[in-house]
Amino acid sequence: MSSAYEQVADRLRQFLMSHTGEVREISGKQFLPVSIVAGGLGGGEDTSADVEKPQAKGIGxxxxxxxxxxYRVDEDGDLEFQANPITFMAVAIPFVAVLGCTIRRILKVAKKKS
Structure with missing residues (x-):
């Protein structure tokens, strides 16, 4: 029989990664929400043989x-994905910043070589 940790991890593994909610109908249009769900578990224990030092266990x-x-159905009846603008900005801003720094360094190196 597997431990409680393994049982919980197996159940969570089925749920984590990507998740879709229930189809919602708003003003006659159907929407299917999509999200990424991630999580983690950790635990440990100390099985010291020292009598004065008690055993310790923990999980978090x-x-x-x-x-x-x-996902929504557009006017033509086609399925269309509409991105969450806040999530898009949270990903796009750091990406653009790193891209800008990389281009600046490439130009700086190219300028030194010429």
Whole structure:
């Protein structure tokens, strides 16, 4: 029989990664929310043989859900993904900053070589 940690991890593994909610209908249109869900667990124990030092055990965990957007049916009846603008900005701003720094360094190196 597997330990309690393994049982919890197996159940969470089925749920974590990507998740879709229930289809919602708003003003006659159907929406399907999509998110990425991630989490982690950790635990440990000290099985010291020292009588004066008591055994210690601990477990902890955490998780996060990031809403990516929704799938919706557009006017033509086609399925369309509409991204969450806040999530898009949270990813795009650091990406653009790193890209800008990289281009600046490439130009600086190219200028020194010429």
């Amino acid at each position: 965990g955490g998780g996060v859900a990031v809403p990516l957007g929704v």
